[in-house]
Amino acid sequence: MRLSSPFWPALVLGLVAFAAAARNIAVLLPEGAGIVALFAPDPAAPAQMLLHYTVLPRIAVALMAGAALGLSGTILQRILRNPLAEPATLGISSGAYLAMAIATLFFPAALPQRDWIAFAGAGAALAAILALSWRRGLSPVTVTLAGMIVSLYCGAVSAVLTLFNHDFLVGLFLWGAGHLDQQDWRDALFLAPRLIVFGGMAALLVRPLTVLALDDANARSLGLSLVAWRLAALAVAAALTAIVTAAVGVIGFIGLAAPVLARACGITRTGPLFFWSSVLSALLLLATDQLVLGLPTTYRLFPTGAVTALIGAPLLFVLIRRLKLLAPPQLAEAAPAFRLSHPVSAIAVLALLVPAALWLATALGQGPGGWSLATGADYTHLLAWRWARALAAFSGGAMLALSGAIMQRMTGNPLASPEVLGVSSGAVLAIVALLLAAPAPTRTDQILAGSGGAMAVLLLMLLLSRRPRFAGERLLLIGITLGSVSGFVMAVLMAAQDPRLGQVLAWMSGSTYAVRPAEAAGAAILTGATLLLVPALRRWLDLMPLGPEVATAAGVSPSLSRGVLFAVSAVLTAGATILVGPLSFAGLMGPHLARLAGFQRAATHLAASALCGGLILLVADWLGRNLIFPFQVPAGLFATVVGGPFLLVLIAGRR
Amino acid sequence: MAGFGPTLTRRALLGAAALPASSLCAAPAGARPAVAALDWVSGQNLLALGIPPVAMPELERYARLVVEPAAPPAVRELGLRSEPNLELVDRLKPGLVLLAPELEPIRERVEQIAPTLAFDPNGFGRADLLDHAEQALRALATRLGRLAAFETFAREVELELVAAKLRLSGYDGRPLYLATVIDGRRMLVFGRGSLFQAVLDRFGIENAWSEPVTRFGHVTLTVDKLSQRPEARLLCIGDSSRSSIASLLASPVVASLPFIRAGRIAQIPDVLFYGGLPPARRFARLVSLALAQSAG
Numbered sequence: 001m002r003l004s005s006p007f008w009p010a011l012v013l014g015l016v017a018f019a020a021a022a023r024n025i026a027v028l029l030p031e032g033a034g035i036v037a038l039f040a041p042d043p044a045a046p047a048q049m050l051l052h053y054t055v056l057p058r059i060a061v062a063l064m065a066g067a068a069l070g071l072s073g074t075i076l077q078r079i080l081r082n083p084l085a086e087p088a089t090l091g092i093s094s095g096a097y098l099a100m101a102i103a104t105l106f107f108p109a110a111l112p113q114r115d116w117i118a119f120a121g122a123g124a125a126l127a128a129i130l131a132l133s134w135r136r137g138l139s140p141v142t143v144t145l146a147g148m149i150v151s152l153y154c155g156a157v158s159a160v161l162t163l164f165n166h167d168f169l170v171g172l173f174l175w176g177a178g179h180l181d182q183q184d185w186r187d188a189l190f191l192a193p194r195l196i197v198f199g200g201m202a203a204l205l206v207r208p209l210t211v212l213a214l215d216d217a218n219a220r221s222l223g224l225s226l227v228a229w230r231l232a233a234l235a236v237a238a239a240l241t242a243i244v245t246a247a248v249g250v251i252g253f254i255g256l257a258a259p260v261l262a263r264a265c266g267i268t269r270t271g272p273l274f275f276w277s278s279v280l281s282a283l284l285l286l287a288t289d290q291l292v293l294g295l296p297t298t299y300r301l302f303p304t305g306a307v308t309a310l311i312g313a314p315l316l317f318v319l320i321r322r323l324k325l326l327a328p329p330q331l332a333e334a335a336p337a338f339r340l341s342h343p344v345s346a347i348a349v350l351a352l353l354v355p356a357a358l359w360l361a362t363a364l365g366q367g368p369g370g371w372s373l374a375t376g377a378d379y380t381h382l383l384a385w386r387w388a389r390a391l392a393a394f395s396g397g398a399m400l401a402l403s404g405a406i407m408q409r410m411t412g413n414p415l416a417s418p419e420v421l422g423v424s425s426g427a428v429l430a431i432v433a434l435l436l437a438a439p440a441p442t443r444t445d446q447i448l449a450g451s452g453g454a455m456a457v458l459l460l461m462l463l464l465s466r467r468p469r470f471a472g473e474r475l476l477l478i479g480i481t482l483g484s485v486s487g488f489v490m491a492v493l494m495a496a497q498d499p500r501l502g503q504v505l506a507w508m509s510g511s512t513y514a515v516r517p518a519e520a521a522g523a524a525i526l527t528g529a530t531l532l533l534v535p536a537l538r539r540w541l542d543l544m545p546l547g548p549e550v551a552t553a554a555g556v557s558p559s560l561s562r563g564v565l566f567a568v569s570a571v572l573t574a575g576a577t578i579l580v581g582p583l584s585f586a587g588l589m590g591p592h593l594a595r596l597a598g599f600q601r602a603a604t605h606l607a608a609s610a611l612c613g614g615l616i617l618l619v620a621d622w623l624g625r626n627l628i629f630p631f632q633v634p635a636g637l638f639a640t641v642v643g644g645p646f647l648l649v650l651i652a653g654r655r
Numbered sequence: 656m657a658g659f660g661p662t663l664t665r666r667a668l669l670g671a672a673a674l675p676a677s678s679l680c681a682a683p684a685g686a687r688p689a690v691a692a693l694d695w696v697s698g699q700n701l702l703a704l705g706i707p708p709v710a711m712p713e714l715e716r717y718a719r720l721v722v723e724p725a726a727p728p729a730v731r732e733l734g735l736r737s738e739p740n741l742e743l744v745d746r747l748k749p750g751l752v753l754l755a756p757e758l759e760p761i762r763e764r765v766e767q768i769a770p771t772l773a774f775d776p777n778g779f780g781r782a783d784l785l786d787h788a789e790q791a792l793r794a795l796a797t798r799l800g801r802l803a804a805f806e807t808f809a810r811e812v813e814l815e816l817v818a819a820k821l822r823l824s825g826y827d828g829r830p831l832y833l834a835t836v837i838d839g840r841r842m843l844v845f846g847r848g849s850l851f852q853a854v855l856d857r858f859g860i861e862n863a864w865s866e867p868v869t870r871f872g873h874v875t876l877t878v879d880k881l882s883q884r885p886e887a888r889l890l891c892i893g894d895s896s897r898s899s900i901a902s903l904l905a906s907p908v909v910a911s912l913p914f915i916r917a918g919r920i921a922q923i924p925d926v927l928f929y930g931g932l933p934p935a936r937r938f939a940r941l942v943s944l945a946l947a948q949s950a951g
Contacts, residue, residue, distance in 0.1 A: 043911045044911075046882045046885075046911070046912075049907065049908050049911050050879055050882070050908060053879075053906075053907050053908045054877075054879050054908060111838075111902075112902060163735065163737070164735070167716065167720060170837050170843070170875075171837040171838035171841070174837060174838065174841055174875070175838070179841075179877075181840060181877045183839070183840050183877070183878065183879065183906040183907070183908055183909070184906055184907050184908075365742075367742070367743070367746055368731075368743060368746050368747070382742070384767075385741065385742045385745065386742070440756035440757060440759040440773075441759065441760065442759050442760055442762070442763075443759075443760040443761070443763065446760055503737050503757060503758075505737065506735070506737040506738050511738065513738045513761070514760050514761050514764075516763065516764070629734075629740070629743075630731075630732055630733055630734040630740035630743045631732075631734040631735055631740075632734055632735065632738050632740060634738075
């Protein structure tokens with residue numbers, strides 16, 4: 001057995017899981033009990049009841065859920081040829097979560113059928129993705145993009161519901177955080193037959209998937225019906241995720257981590273990869289869960305789904321340098337033939353729209369007496385309230401879109417958006433930590449904490465990016481891992497029923513509410529300065545999407561260009577996150593919209609991305625402030641809820 | 656920007672300090688400067704003093720979850736508690752704005768509208784929550800020149816507590832688990848240090864949960880954790896979770912708990928678990944009625 005074999009990590013995880021489980025059972029039943037207690041507990045002996053109805057089903061559920069998620073993640077990473085793909089990428093978990101939120105709020109009578117509600121939500125998300133990418137023959141890039149947007153979209157709709165109803169959704173937060181605790185055998189009996197059926201179907205997919213992992217032309221020349229096999233594989237992966245989500249809620253990270261770990265251990269063939277990914281993720285989840293169970297009872301309830309990220313992250317971090325990367329789908333593959341003939345004039349038109357939109361967003365609005373267009377002294381008075389928010393929205397959107405455009409061009413990965421940098425996660429973590437430490441932090445405290453967190457991550461990422469072992473996708477994987485960790489902190493906060501949760505939720509969803517004038521002005525200056533920098537960056541960005549060989553041949557130093565571009569986009573993301581929260585959608589939507597509109601060269605693409613991203617958020621902020629006055633919907637959420645379908649239609653309609 | 660900070664704060668402070676005097680001079684009650692409440696706790700305590708705020712956030716939900724004292728229809732909606740609409744507050748031209756400590760990040764902006772006062776009757780972590788709540792409300796009443804209204808309200812609360820204690824004179828003395836059922840598996844349990852327990856302390860009723868709790872006196876638990884005190888009674892707070900209680904009771908572990916088998920379970924409608932005297936008063940009445948019925 002070679003040292004790089006996944007056998008060793010599996011053995012270690014297995015031993016940890018066994019030791020933790022043995023200890024937990026020993027604590028429960030110190031004097032021991034006969035083997036009969038396992039199967040037929042004495043109702044008068046609470047410890048036996050707990051062993052039979054909580055501890056044992058929990059172990060069974062952890063193993064099955066882990067295996068299903070690992071398998072699902074492997075299938076998705078293979079078929080989408082993207083190491084960043086995981087069950088959450090396809091919007092399946094967020095579809096299930098949204099369905100549960102709707103049921104909790106509007107159809108509470110249906111809640112006992114939790115499994116089926118979640119299953120229906122997951123199915124609807126998958127159907128939407130399939131419908132959207134059907135015309136493009138379910139090509140990996142389209143499926144991934146559609147999945148990411150459906151995921152963001154369901155997430156945003158759930159966030160709106162949460163923002164307005166968080167008093168009634170505590171149960172949903174807990175479910176969403178992925179707690180594995182059991183009170184009977186129902187979930188285990190739900191999972192077992194389904195896992196056998198879908199796992200068996202996955203086994204039938206091993207051979208076709210080996211071929212599908214090649215590029216389209218190769219697969220087609222081998223006589224494979226691309227669409228049919230992709231459909232089958234997607235459906236199986238989605239079903240595996242859906243049954244887990246239905247049973248135990250959203251368990252992130254593991255579906256991403258397990259296949260990556262298996263590959264980092266040197267497994268390349270599809271069959272063994274399926275096997276080891278399932279084993280590793282089953283054991284990882286079980287070990288995490290038993291460790292969580294063994295934690296001393298404090299006032300915090302740690303959700304296993306989120307803790308997995310804490311334990312898996314260091315493991316991924318250590319092994320990631322040994323990872324052989326899959327060739328990611330290239331943007332060029334997805335680029336439309338359409339090019340604007342006069343991109344510069346088009347940019348000028350877009351730029352002229354900005355002052356007009358800024359004026360409209362500050363002058364027209366709802367007040368106590370309904371809609372009105374403010375003029376004169378009234379306008380000056382209202383401007384004091386409105387200009388900072390409008391300008392912050394525009395600058396925040398523009399910064400995120402610029403950052404997204406740079407990231408996407410630099411990595412050639414259409415999924416690269418600012419939040420995968422991990423910088424916004426750093427800011428989120430620091431701000432939440434501040435909230436937990438100080439009872440009433442001021443805005444200045446928050447900004448200092450956010451900057452500190454973002455800068456710490458920024459420095460770490462910059463240091464790592466200078467090492468070739470952490471180049472490209474590996475760095476993004478670390479960023480996503482950090483995102484999972486900040487998700488963990490949020491989940492703990494939500495589960496603890498902190499009365500200050502509302503503020504964090506609003507800020508997390510991209511709100512300009514608390515922005516002060518000086519901050520808005522600062523953001524505008526940062527945006528302007530970056531736009532002036534674009535001409536200096538454009539040669540790199542034009543060459544980089546063509547691949548490292550072309551770029552090096554043209555005299556671009558890979559380490560220098562990567563370092564500079566990375567720093568620029570990280571600073572932009574940090575600025576926007578501290579200002580208006582980690583609203584990532586503008587960072588994804590701006591660049592894609594600009595490219596679909598026909599801006600192809602780096603300079604015009606960057607400028608157009610910034611303008612699109614800025615205008616989207618500006619309009620979203622204005623509508624969010626006025627449509628349901630005096631209630632307000634955060635700009636980031638509004639942009640996603642309204643802009644999401646629009647972007648989806650654009651992607652789906654493209655030929 | 657920093658240059659404006661001290662000036663604004665000083666002006667705000669002067670304004671706030673000047674308020675009681677000016678409102679005392681103005682003879683008719685209608686001429687009092689309007690007060691806007693940016694959070695439920697401020698609004699609830701203002702209403703208890705008989706001062707309806709000009710505006711308050713999430714009125715519909717307030718009526719459903721906080722219930723009393725009820726807000727009259729003239730109170731304007733301010734939007735979400737997390738983001739009360741400041742532009743609207745500005746248009747309503749209040750003479751004073753009350754906000755909870757968690758709205759501290761927006762204080763600077765609110766001070767541009769009117770003198771601003773942070774109001775915190777919770778005092779979590781203190782020895783006597785009810786005492787702190789009373790002092791905070793007295794300070795607010797003094798500021799607003801409504802000391803008489805405060806004295807009346809405080810007397811009413813005291814009477815309510817006495818009446819409740821009388822009602823509970825036949826209570827069997829069992830320790831109480833206080834919980835809001837979240838879903839079929841989990842509950843939010845209120846322990847020592849919660850506002851609810853501060854009220855139960857006055858009645859001499861022991862809390863059955865003795866493990867650690869958050870700063871706010873509560874903890875989220877799976878239901879099987881309630882097996883430690885078989886002699887206890889369970890009080891479910893809040894009726895938004897009625898359907899969850901059924902699925903909770905269906906769990907084999909819960910069904911095997913002695914106090915569930917013996918049917919020692921009572922239920923009361925929603926009460927805010929923080930916010931000082933008004934929710935404490937509501938809780939005292941509801942809990943004494945429910946327990947007198949179930950154990951009397």
